[in-house]
Amino acid sequence: MKIVKHSGSIVDFNHEKLKQSLLKSGATPAVADKVLQLIEDEVYEGISTKQIYKLAFSLLKKGSNSHAARYNLREAIRLLGPEGFFFEKFIARLFLSEKYQAKVGLVLQGKCVSHEIDVIAKQGAIVTMIECKFHGGKDAATDVKVPMYILSRFNDLKENEYKIFSNNDRISRCCIVTNNRFTSDAVVFAKCVGLELLSWDYPETNNLKDKIDKNRLYPITCLTTLTLSEKEQLLILGVILVEDIIDDSLDLEKIGLNSRRIKNVLAEALQLCRSI
Structure with missing residues (x-):
């Protein structure tokens, strides 16, 4: 069966890839198989990956908010825009x-x-100087021009001493981080000149997705029990991570949530950050 990606390209429906994404959300194999079966009953020739994603998210949310939140992680990172300051x-x-x-x-x-x-x-x-390249579009990629430009900035900075953390700090390392991906040319160039790259799926291990899961550093935009407006208000208040509200729910009160809503939000936050 053929499905349509966000970019407009047509690919085969990948049963195993979808199952792995469900398992990575924290769903058990039994739950993943059940959700997968329900999705396969609904898919049709030419369905978009966006529609499949929405269906999977909805089915996961019926069983567990935290599983849906993990499945929604890449979109949650995108919601740290549009300018990338919160990223x-x-x-x-x-x-x-x-x-x-x-x-x-x-x-x-x-x-x-x-x-x-x-x-x-x-x-x-x-x-280390870290340059963040935020993309609002799902299919945008950071191309070779970015590491070329950042290399020139790094070279201009690394000769001086600065008072940053001590009185004689020298910048000796440079890392570029993006929420999407790097083109192959960008990766080749960065390796050649000694720049480090971190993206959603690069390097193959210990990439951005791996680091978030390993350290349970879920952005507040993950939570399914908050509206988009509430997430934006919390970001403005400086609440970046889900863990920020676990030990202090005062900011949830500041944005107008009642005690019942706060209880629901904290239950999802705890499940997301403290489950094994």
């Missing part, structure tokens, strides 16, 4: 969870010109 904060939190120090949005003077850096992170003596 930068999210990436800083990710590095903090891995025992780095991290700061967002610093302007540093290079050898030639000044540069605004999305995230600066330090672990041990190593200081």
Whole structure:
């Protein structure tokens, strides 16, 4: 059976790929098989991947909000836009969870010109500049022009000393992070010049998706018990991660949720972040 991707390309319906995505949401094999069977009963020649996704999300949500939230993770990352400012904060939190120090949005003077850096992170003596390339479209890719441009900025910055975390920090490492993917040319170029890349599915292991699941760093936009407007309000208040509301629900009160809604949101948050 042929299905239509978001980009308009036509591909075969992949039973196993869909099953794996259901299992990665936390669904048991029995639940995944049941959802898969229900989806297969509904699919037809020429159905869009978007419609299949919506159907899978709806079926998972009937059984478990947290499973639906995990299945919705890539879309939840996209909701950290449209400009990507919240995505930068999210990436800083990710590095903090891995025992780095991290700061967002610093302007540093290079050898030639000044540069605004999305995230600066330090672990041990190593200081890393992290540039975040956020895409609102699902099929957009970061091409080779991006690492080429960032390499020139890195070269302009790495000769100087800065007062960031200490009085004599030198930037010696550069990482580019995107919520989507890199083109093959971007990967080849980055490897050649020593830039590190992190995307939804690159590298093959310990990619963005793996890091989020491993550290349970789910963005607040994951939660199915919040409306889009409520998620936006929480982001403005500085609530980036689901874990931010678990120990302090005051921000949920600030955006007008009643006690019943707060209880439901916290139940989903706990299940999402603390389940094994």
